[in-house]
Amino acid sequence: MSRQVLIEQSVGVDAFVSLLRAHAATIRQLNAKLSADHGLTLNDFEVLLRLSRAPDRRMRRVDLTQEVFLTPSGITRLLDGLERLGLVERGSCDSDRRVVYAVLTDAGLAKLREAATSHFAQVDEVFARFEETELTELTTLLSHLGDEVSAVDCDVAA
Amino acid sequence: MSRQVLIEQSVGVDAFVSLLRAHAATIRQLNAKLSADHGLTLNDFEVLLRLSRAPDRRMRRVDLTQEVFLTPSGITRLLDGLERLGLVERGSCDSDRRVVYAVLTDAGLAKLREAATSHFAQVDEVFARFEETELTELTTLLSHLGDEVSAVDCDVAA
DNA sequence: TCGCTACTATTGAGTACGCAAATAACTCTA
C-alpha cells in the first residue's frame, strides 16, 4: 500500500497558492503590455502615479518604499532608471539633508498620462470577469494582507 | 486652481494594486523564512511539493511550467538548482525523447518533509487573520485570475 | 559638545527570473 498523500495542507495554503498563481498570471500579461507599449515596468508606473498625486509631485524615498512595497535599494535603482529617462529628478531637502526627494518632471507627467489610459484599460479588462461586488470584496480581502504586516504586534500592543 | 486629481482610476485598478501589495507583503516574509530555515525558494518548495504528489514522483517540465506558473526557462534553471542540491534528478522518457522528467529523489522528499511543517505553519499564520469563509472566498476569487488566462479566447471559441 | 542611537539613502554582490533564439524530437500530410 502506497501512501499517496504525503503532505497535507490547509485552507491557508490553498489561499496562498492561489495568490501566487493569480499574481503571476496577472502581472505577466500586464507587465508585458506596459513594457512593450510604453517601456515602463509596473513598478515604474506605480511610482510615477504616486508622485503625480503627491504635493509638489515629490516624495521621499522612504515613503515611496512604503507605498509600492519595495526595499530601499529597490527604490533607488528604480528611480535611477526613471532619472536616466528624465521622468524624475532629484530634489534636496533643506530641513533634513539625509533625504533626497524624487520629483516628477513635466516629461514624467506626460509619460504617465500617455501610459495611463491604455494601462488602466488593460487592467480593467483583466478584472472584467468579476462582478462589481466581487471586485470590492476581493480588494478588501487583499488589503488585509498588504496593509499592515505588523498586525501580530497589534495584538500584543493592544 | 490646481487640478489635484490628474489621473483617475477604476475599481479594477484598486483591486490590482491591492493584489500587488498583498503579494509583495506575503511572499517577502514567507520567502525570507523559508529561505533562512531551509535554503529553499517559495518556487523551489512548490515544485518539490508538486513532484511529491505526482505519480512516480516525476513530472515533465512543461507540466511543471503550468503548475507553478513559470516560463520554461525559469523551470529549467530552478531545476538546475534543485539538481545541484541532489533533491531532484533527471529522467528520460522512452516514448518521447524530447521530454526530460524532473524526478524527486529520496533526499528531495526528506527535504520537503523537513520544510513543510514549519512552512505551512507560517503560511497559516499569515492567513490566520481571515475567517474560514473569507479564506475560501478569497481563494475562489483569486482562482478566477490564475486558472485560465485564455478566458477571452473561450468566449470566441464557445 | 561629545558620543550614542536612529534614520535616510546608496553601493556591492548575488539571484531569480523573463524573453528570444537555438536545438532536437515528434507528428502529420501528401
Add this chain to the structure above:
DNA sequence: TAGAGTTATTTGCGTACTCAATAGTAGCGA
C-alpha cells in the same frame, strides 16, 4: 518518406529586484 509545422527543453543575455554593509545626517542625553 521528405518536408513543414509543432512541441519540449535549453542557452545567451538582460533586468529587476534582494540582502548586507556603508556613509552621511539628525537628534538626543549627559
